[in-house]
């Protein structure tokens with residue numbers, strides 16, 4: 092299937108949104124209406140089957156998506172390649188890499204909760220990769236559903252130019268169907284699973300409202316499109332086809348977000364959304380994709396979605412499958428056939444493609460070729476996530492995705508020594524697949540430390556080690572990923588001198604350390620201001636290396652020092668006794684001297700926390716946030732619920748879910764994500780430093 096579909100009829104789309112907004116439920120309906128599956132299973136279904144796209148056992152148990160899943164389907168004569176992504180921020184890399192390779196997206200919103208904190212995060216990711224999107228206001232059947240408020244939030248909170256394409260007929264438990272504002276027809280969804288669409292006239296009592304909303308839609312588009320503006324200004328009716336074409340242009344140009352509404356769970360409105368995917372989201376040829384030409388100074392080249400041009404593909408996700416490594420690849424240019432050789436641009440290695448498959452959640456279907464615009468998976472192609480492949484005739488690389496830093500870490504060890512082999516196997520695999528999951532060995536304590544995006548992230552991997560690798564682990568207390576930094580300029584002038592028998596060591600390094608501006612992209616900068624050869628050219632890189640080495644471990648609590656500029660402006664050398672080694676050692680010592688003088692401080696990750704609970708618990712919730720050194724950023728109330736956003740240090744968030752539950756009789760919910768690093772207040776910092784010194788002293792003994 093699908094390989095014969097002309098590229099103009101291909102849509103590569105992702106579904107992304109706040110946790111629990113109904114992405115997987117929506118994907119399940121899409122698969123059903125397109126005929127890919129023949130029965131609907133719910134996410135937390137009592138039938139024990141679970142949604143197709145949540146195929147991992149853990150996902151079905153927890154009712155959340157952990158890994159993104161890919162599938163493909165036909166809607167009419169269009170081929171839709173779909174990736175369902177997780178909503179929980181701990182798995183944000185899954186959203187990141189999906190959006191990196193997709194041409195369009197559906198942003199799902201809850202008709203009651205509206206634009207939530209992760210809607211904002213996901214929207215930012217969509218903007219980062221310039222992905223045109225449709226909004227789907229889901230859960231129209233819920234009490235308190237109000238799509239008009241959500242549409243206004245899209246404008247106010249996300250800055251979208253948005254207008255409704257469909258309006259609801261009724262709401263809450265009387266949500267019956269939708270009105271298509273383009274054709275001014277009512278749609279009802281009949282049959283056991285809403286599979287029969289019945290189109291009729293708009294109910295008389297809704298005609299006025301529908302006209303008003305259509306007017307709003309046309310007015311919005313008239314602002315963006317000259318053709319529609321002409322009709323609008325002349326008070327003429329704009330034909331549906333012209334309006335549709337203008338909406339498409341504006342959506343692809345990222346100037347407009349078409350808004351649909353419905354209820355995935357109640358099987359209403361999904362087919363119209365699918366029509367919208369085809370109507371308004373771009374096909375692969377309508378998106379500009381660039382690569383960098385390594386043969387020509389990294390010059391940008393625009394890739395053409397043309398199967399006759401040299402092959403270029405990006406490996407965006409790896410998975411360990413039953414038959415070895417499964418490499419998900421987006422083909423941007425050219426064509427790759429089974430048996431072809433392709434070249435990995437990161438290491439020049441030539442590899443043969445033994446097998447190409449299309450993914451349908453956890454199933455695979457073999458195909459013989461992958462063309463520009465396709466998203467496929469390859470077997471037996473060893474590589475790292477983010478590697479670019481070509482046919483070898485060109486040397487193009489594509490930029491990879493944004494990988495956020497880890498904020499939390501944990502010491503782990505296998506419970507049973509005999510599982511040590513599986514323990515390291517599992518860790519190897521997980522770090523290869525997930526760039527936000529990191530493992531390192533702490534030399535001093537001889538412990539294995541895993542770090543990641545949050546407690547749930549690490550928990551899931553420990554659980555998977557147990558289930559998939561038969562290796563139970565013992566874990567220490569989760570630890571926050573602190574950083575250290577400097578708050579002012581600190582000078583150094585250090586002479587390293589050592590005489591041991593024959594040749595000695597001599598190096599002198601002078602300069603200063605200072606804070607980088609807060610918006611600096613790099614966390615470390617090295618500046619050489621030496622004039623007149625006080626330190627010979629060949630030893631300058633050793634100074635840089637020494638500083639970087641020293642910055643790995645700050646002297647306050649042993650965490651990496653970030654946000655610094657190290658400047659050297661003077662020094663001295665000795666014709667015989669100076670060496671790379673001597674300058675490196677001198678730089679390490681000089682760094683420590685400068686660091687102490689630069690008023691160092693500890694940085695801690697601060698999270699943006701969004702809490703929702705019934706109004707009567709507001710006092711208790713705010714009290715808990717204050718106790719945790721939190722700062723309330725905003726509070727809103729609607730329909731007897733309040734939503735409060737706060738910034739709270741991550742270290743104070745351990746155990747919060749239990750506390751919130753007990754303060755709200757189990758009715759409160761919260762989500763959190765990394766916001767920024769902030770300086771730890773002096774009292775806490777002093778205590779942390781004292782503890783670190785004590786520990787260091789006892790380790791020395």
Ligand SMILES: Nc1nc2c(ncn2[C@@H]2O[C@H](COP(=O)(O)OP(=O)(O)OP(=O)(O)O)[C@@H](O)[C@H]2O)c(=O)[nH]1
Pocket residue numbers: 108109110111112113114115116117133134135154155156157176177178179229230231232233353354355356357
């Ligand atoms: N009332 C109502 N509930 C819905 C609707 N769509 C989904 N749900 C429910 O919302 C819950 C979450 O649905 P999911 O589809 O797992 O949401 P998700 O966005 O995939 O969640 P994550 O992948 O974990 O972020 C489930 O209990 C669904 O049954 C809807 O239209 N109406």
Ligand SMILES: [Mg+2]
Pocket residue numbers: 114115116155156175176177178
């Ligand atoms: Mg899901």
